[in-house]
Amino acid sequence: MxxxxxxxxxxxxxxxxxxxxxxxxxxxxxxxxxxxxxxxxxxxxxxxxxxxxxxxxxxxxxxxxxxxxxxxxxxxxxxxxxxxxxxxxxxRIHGVEPLTTPSEVALELARLHSAERVSLPGVADDGWGEPRATVADLATRGYLDTGTADWLTGWFDRLERRFDRSAPPVLLHGDVAPHNLLVDPADGSLQALIDWGDAAWGPRAIDFAKLRLTEVAHLLPAYLAATTLTADELAAGILYLHLSWALAKLPTAPWPSQRHWTAPPTSRVLNLLTFFTTNPPHPWPTLT
CATH class of the missing domain: 3.30.200.20 (Phosphorylase Kinase; domain 1)
Structure with a gap:
């Protein structure tokens, strides 16, 4: 029963x-x-x-x-x-989960991120994190050699110089991924963005951090057209988070039978490798 x-x-x-x-x-x-x-x-x-x-x-x-x-x-x-x-x-919105992220998501996020900050019960602040501490911990535990740890720390230093960590926070969905999107099964057009349980105030780059970088690169031009940001600063922030979260995921235990692409411990690192070896568009090659 x-x-x-x-x-x-x-x-x-x-x-x-x-x-x-x-x-x-x-x-x-x-x-x-x-x-x-x-x-x-x-x-x-x-x-x-x-x-x-x-x-x-x-x-x-x-x-x-x-x-x-x-x-x-x-x-x-x-x-x-x-x-x-x-x-x-x-x-009820009649739709299905997309196989890839539809381009209309870019405009939905631009609209969401333009919302005026107000007091929302239960909606906390999120942030950039401290990736250098992650690198140091991985080196101490033997996941990274000293040379690689120094190289990664330098990469984070270079990325930080290209965006503003103190920029005002925006309203985030917090879990932009295909399983939280509904599209028309006939033409694939976006019908709804659903499930707001991870919503927060924080850097807009976070809403691009659960998508594969190939999808992010595809969405970025439409998003930027609706904002005053430059491609360089937003891409640098997004890459900063992707790299940080990829490293943090490395020492975690496998999580079998999960459908989200970020579940396996090495998926994020391998996504970075794949992306940068497939001729990504400007400004991504300049961020390494």
Whole structure:
């Protein structure tokens, strides 16, 4: 017996949706998702992820006001009176997960990053991190030789001179990846950016750090056209994060059966290698 499914079916009745039209969508680390007929979708927080769902209810209205395509929230309840968990009812967007990141994502991110900073409950500040400490730790633990550690530290030094670490933070989605995008199955056009549980205020480069660099290079011109940034400074910041996160991932244990490309410990490092050996466009070759 699945009590959660039974609770959601009772919830569906309030929206005039028959129990037979309630179906669970597989997957979801932070939430269980349920289709309620053709118009509605319910996300129920798994234990320990209630704060992420609460955060979404604060972020989504701001994102939508900025023009970002994301489903409207119709109801949020954390009382456990109807469902034995926090849940949110949103409009259902008919779409599928893309195989690659559609180009329209660039404009969605430009709109999101233009949102005025306001107080949003649960939305913390994120930052650049301290990659030199990561390099030093890897050298101490024997993952890097001294010469390579010095070379990497110099690379981070050069990249930092090309962007402003103190630039005002922007509103971030925090997990821009194909599994959080919905596209039209017929023509591949972007329908929605979903799942705001990782939203934060921080450097705009973070929203490009979970995409492969080949995808980032493809998206960057459209994004830059909607901002006042230069390609050099944004690309330098993005590469700074990709390199930093790639190194931090190296000593972690393998995580089998995960679909995201960054799950294996060496994926990010190998993505950097692949990207820079396939003739990337300007300004990427100048950043090494």
């Amino acid at each position: 699945d009590r959660m499914l039974d609770d959601v079916r009772l919830l569906a009745h309030r929206y005039d949706v028959a129990p037979a039209d309630v179906h669970e969508v597989p997957g979801g680390v932070a939430n269980r998702g349920f289709v309620l007929g053709p118009r509605l979708f319910v996300r129920v927080a798994r234990s320990g992820f209630e704060d992420d769902l609460r955060k979404e209810t604060a972020v989504v209205p701001v994102a939508r006001a900025a023009g970002v395509r994301t489903p409207a929230i119709l109801e949020y309840d954390e009382s456990r009176a109807q469902v034995d968990a926090s849940y949110v009812v949103v409009e």
